[in-house]
Amino acid sequence: MEKILQVKDLELSFHTFGGEVKAIRGVNFDLYKGETLAIVGESGSGKSVTTKSIMRLLPEATSEFKNGEILFGGRDLTKLSDKEMQKIRGKDISMIFQDPMTSLNPTMPIGRQITEPILKHQKIGKDEAKKVAIDLLRLVGMPKPELRMKQYPHQFSGGQRQRIVIAIALACNPQILIADEPTTALDVTIQAQILELMKDLQKKIDTSIIFITHDLGVVANVADRVAVMYGGKIVEIGTVDEIFYNPQHPYTWGLLSSMPSMDAEDAKLYAIPGTPPDLLDPPKGDAFALRSEYAMKIDMEQPPPFFKVSDTHMAATWLLHPEAPAVEPPEMVIERMKKFPGSRYYEGSAN
């Protein structure tokens, strides 16, 4: 498969009043043409910062690339000038932001905000662009789009704003679409429509999608592959089946155990104990060790390398070291593993 984007050894810090926040601490992944890669992980683990660094949208004064490269079309995006980056942004790579209000201009009618990138990157006239914009709004499920083109962002609901942002991101048929929590503000029926829309776009023009979400149901629905982030690193990456049915990292286990199921009793929900690592002074070993009942002595001393689970599946945990003791994952995770051929808990027929 063709690699459209390669993130290599990315390290990035913020300089703040309190010191250097080491937000990204060595991130590696490839994005293949036409695939959807979901990024999940703890709040504050660096999902948005990773993708914003691809788009080069971090505050220049306070953020610093410490190491690594981001290769797109033979070029290292970390080294491009602002001007070169502008040509890529919104055209080849576009992004749907987590907080829609940060990417919408509150003082400009939404119609103009959608037509602007179309006029900038495509050779079409104003009237045509307006038609494209109305079509896009209809496509994302906005009722009566003609009447709403002249309205301002504050006149829309949270989910409607999010859909306007989606319309803008889709306007130029990007090669890479980075979607940061694109459907979190939407109800499940409209969410399903948007997910279909993104899949259609993918089929039509082979767009590659990086999809950040906390909703593991959505991940199961859209993702081909999943990367799990914790404390500024990817701790596990694999196909969607591998991550859901054969997870290996204790953080992934905790994540999968935290969801309420539809038939959950009134018992307390499971929450991973402890607090996220301090990125001003990150732990020297496995960043998750302090919160993990599976932690071993080496976890406190040395960061685990990636261990290969299959050709498509890797996890950074010392538990996969040949000399590590075999441990029993949590009950809920074993239930999942029973469905996975190749897992030692497999009990036949997944489908």
Add this chain to the structure above:
Amino acid sequence: MAEKLVEIKNLKQHFNVGKANEVKAVDGISFDIYKGETLGLVGESGCGKSTTGRSIIRLYDATDGQVLYEGESVHGKKNKKDLKKFNRKMQMIFQDPYASLNQRMKVMDIIAEGIDIHGLAKDANDRKKMVYDLLETVGLNKEHANRYPHEFSGGQRQRLGIARALAVDPDFIIADEPISALDVSIQAQVVNLLKELQEEKGLTYLFIAHDLSMVKYISDRIGVMYFGKLVELAPADELYENPMHPYTQSLLSAIPLPDPNYERNRTRKAYDPAVHNYTDADDVKMREVSPNHFVNCSEKEFAELQERMAAKK
């Protein structure tokens, strides 16, 4: 029956009245919120959930209808002192954390704003301690107090909004998607926290959300909205086991599950408002189909639903 804390009576909130782009964001809804309960509110994006919340807390003047808090009208005239008291009792956690936090203020001052307005801190040290405690309550730490909102991740910002609402020790909290920006483990933490606070302090919540498994988990009763109207209201378990309005059925059929195999083969039920075939003669309103289970329906649909209920038994 439990005591009513909030009564919403035929509330209407229309925008751009009389213009081509008039929006009937909330169009005549009525329900009660009982003391100490969590009422979940779900529904299509843009159906008027936030507007309902904002009207209840008086961020808008209602176009029509009434909101009573402990029997007193919220929208009626009030003197400054009453208003202040009232503002403290009711707090809102906003949907868009970015837009609702003042970007130029440090976290310390954002969270302490309510504490200052209501004079809740004995002195500067007490104020600081209160803020530190609140930060810890929501899973952040005291180092965060000196930061600005833009220096936080989306989920961290949402927790600032929660800490701010908790700061003035309210009785009633309108939580507009308070957890959707959080990872599932922190969602669990916050939901556990909201439940604990509820038990401890007898708090009442109006909980607006899209994540239906979480709504089910936290709510005692759930209201379903569609285009400015309430279409179904029932105890949480009952609603999931026995959804009656076709929109509710469609909503429940679309919940994505964390199971790739299931997702590959899932089917959804679409909702088309035309199925009702309502005419002007139909008296469409909320009717109690079974005890405490209300459905927005016509006389004819009501009869059909009751028949179906009878057949089930």
